[in-house]
Amino acid sequence: MELDELRKQIDDLDRRLVLLLNQRAQLVEEVGKVKKRSGMEVYAPAREKEILRLVIDTNGGPFSDSAILRLFERILDESRSLERQIAEDAKGK
Numbered sequence: 001m002e003l004d005e006l007r008k009q010i011d012d013l014d015r016r017l018v019l020l021l022n023q024r025a026q027l028v029e030e031v032g033k034v035k036k037r038s039g040m041e042v043y044a045p046a047r048e049k050e051i052l053r054l055v056i057d058t059n060g061g062p063f064s065d066s067a068i069l070r071l072f073e074r075i076l077d078e079s080r081s082l083e084r085q086i087a088e089d090a091k092g093k
Contacts, residue, residue, distance in 0.1 A: 021075070028079045032086030042083040048076050 035042065052072060059068045 024075075025079070025082055028082050029086055032083035035083065036087050042080055042087060051076065 032042070034040075052069060055068055055072050056065050059065055063071075
């Protein structure tokens with residue numbers, strides 16, 4: 001394959017990744033609302049460990065497990081920020 005075609009495929013995948021990440025974020029916002037109504041804390045370490053275990057079990061490379069962990073730790077960090085924003089918005093109402 002030529003470089004331009006490979007880059008086009010990467011660009012297409014990047015667009016899909018953004019769409020999937022935003023779909024995940026919408027679900028995270030809903031989780032934040034449920035947690036707020038239930039009086040639950042945003043940070044759920046057991047759930048985060050479960051997610052990280054799932055992604056490592058799913059990983060087939062070529063990214064290393066540690067690379068996947070770093071990526072998902074960042075995703076989880078941003079997800080907690082969204083949940084906190086939901087909690088703060090609810091306080092202001």
